[in-house]
Amino acid sequence: MDLLRHLRFFVAVAEEGHFGNAAIRLEMTQPPVSQGLRRLERELGVELIRRAPHGAELTAAGRELLPRARVLIDDADRFTGEARRLREHADVLRCGLAPDLDPSIAAQCAAALAGLGSQQRHRISVAPVVDLVDDVRKGLLDLAIVEHPCVRDGLESGPVARIDRTFLVPAGHPVAAAKRPTVRMLHGLALAHSPRAANPPAFDLLIDTLHVRGLDPAILPVRAPSELVAAVAGGEAFAVAPAPGRLGVVAGIETVSMISDDVPLRLLVIRRPKAQQAPIDALESALWKLSR
Template sequence: MELRQLRYFVAVAEEGGFGRAAERLSIVQSAVSQQIRRLERELGVTLFDRSTRRVHLSGAGERLLPEARAALAAAERIRRVAADITTGDEGVLRLGGVQGPGDRIYRLLAALSSTAPRLRVRLRRLPVSDRLTAVRTGELDAALVRALPAAPGLELLPVWTDPLYAALPADHPLAAEPSPRLEHLAELPLRLAPREQNPPFHDLVTEALRTAGADPVPGPPFTHLQETLTAIAAGAPSWTVFYDVVGLPPLPGVALRPLAGLTLTTFLAVLPGPPPAPVRHLLQAAASAELPT
């Protein structure tokens, strides 16, 4: 059974004849008659009573006409949905996510909902290497990544930029600085997670220190934020650098200061070339959400 046969069937039923249906469809009458006979053979029923000059639906034809109209309407809906998917107005955006900072992702997804309300987002949290692999293989349409200087086989499009913060003892002289500089902080032991846990962030900090003309003094490793801040407040003088994920955590004995000259950029990793429509909508949403850059 073909959709054109159903269209011919509906046209003949509505026009009351093969000739008028052929005119409506802009084809020859013989083509209409031939396709209707094929449809009747396939279905095993007679659709029209041809015993009079005007063609009438048979009993089977009357019963099948609403079904044919419903099938044609469903096919038209499929075409419309496919067109919307092509333009990115509808479909699924498979996005690799990151945690925070702050409300950035919530604002981004809210803006996306405004620009493309019928576009659904399937958010997946994966380790950064798995996120990038999933984009390369097509498992994800795009992925958010932080502090990554390059990703072979992918393009990195900047989405937003966040300040980085230094945490140091509140009674240290540098705590009086509103935005301490890296070269001054470098005299203190730096609590930084091992490189294998987060290579992009580790490299961002250590290379920024070296660019500032300072070699980092290794301190105890960064474990998680609350534990590290507690150790800075109570132990020997040291410092750490972090980005705000859920709000700056106040802690007695620790000063939190934005670092001068060092920020963290979050990128959207995509395949090279013109981005697909859902990704274009996401980039438009990032611009309209007025995320810091």
């Protein structure tokens, strides 16, 4: 029996609380998941999951063994991640960036790595913050630039760089002409933002900040800066983005400076243990310059 494969069935069903949802998560049909879990239970001699009227629930033995199953899966993922890193050349620095990072900031970071010289090859990939953290933890990435706050799972990180952000609104919106614009004046517009699942702590912090200022906007999920700009220019949303000097002039969009001290973009570099120091210093220096 492939123990790790069957443990993944167990963890998926336990976390989803439903065999069908677990199968979707594993990109499988439901019967193999159910059969695999039963086979695991036979091998272990204990019942782990009990079918319930509205899904599945852990037994006492399942609750006790679930944390250990997660550790085993996590260790296996780290092992394969390190092996992949060695297979794909240990001399290649692998850096991750969040997909909604402003292009000018991404360019500055890439230039900082390029400035290390031809002796340091690097490869940049893009993924949501939660995935970047997971990939650094598993050894698939050496380091990543992520938005703070985020769940870092104990990974090492440097100082937080604060980059000014402003409100982007559709051209002609009343808030842009107001002498004393307020966040409440954005009522009726959705907030164009990356999905909450990409980084729940940072998302919740922004929403809480807007709520304190009297605004509870609907959320329009976007997955790239181009989608964000299109949503604002199209008149259906506002957004919070780096200050105009970095964004440049965009047709159909006006910028409004409000509560700038409360909504900065907070970025930091996370890294795997024993990561090279020179790339870390270069990226942190680039972020520090952007924050001035």
